[in-house]
Amino acid sequence: MKEHPAIGARIVKEVLTDVEAPDFVAVAVNVAHYHHEKVDGTGYPCGLKGTEIPVEARIMALADVFDALVSKRCYKEAFSFDTAFSIIVQDAGTHFDPELARVFLRCRPQL
Numbered sequence: 001m002k003e004h005p006a007i008g009a010r011i012v013k014e015v016l017t018d019v020e021a022p023d024f025v026a027v028a029v030n031v032a033h034y035h036h037e038k039v040d041g042t043g044y045p046c047g048l049k050g051t052e053i054p055v056e057a058r059i060m061a062l063a064d065v066f067d068a069l070v071s072k073r074c075y076k077e078a079f080s081f082d083t084a085f086s087i088i089v090q091d092a093g094t095h096f097d098p099e100l101a102r103v104f105l106r107c108r109p110q111l
Contacts, residue, residue: 002044009033030054035061040094058097062088062104081111
């Protein structure tokens with residue numbers, strides 16, 4: 001499980017080999033590679049913290065966790081939006097970039 005970000009990043013880089021937009025490729029690779037890092041440094045695969053984590057991966061971390069929380073999975077029922085937003089609030093500053101979490105929470109009406 002903890003190897004999937006690095007493996008995903010390698011796959012994304014390989015799939016995008018012929019794309020002539022290096023900035024796009026870098027963002028895509030960063031999202032795949034670092035979306036399980038946590039701003040307090042306890043994430044994986046590299047244990048990055050704070051702004052060491054590319055901003056695109058910090059954004060994806062919020063989206064990924066929110067989607068996982070509100071979606072039914074074979075191992076769990078979907079959480080309510082209220083519960084999911086409460087978890088985002090609780091984990092702002094540890095799991096999630098606190099400023100990005102505030103921006104995400106302001107998007108609640110659109111979600």
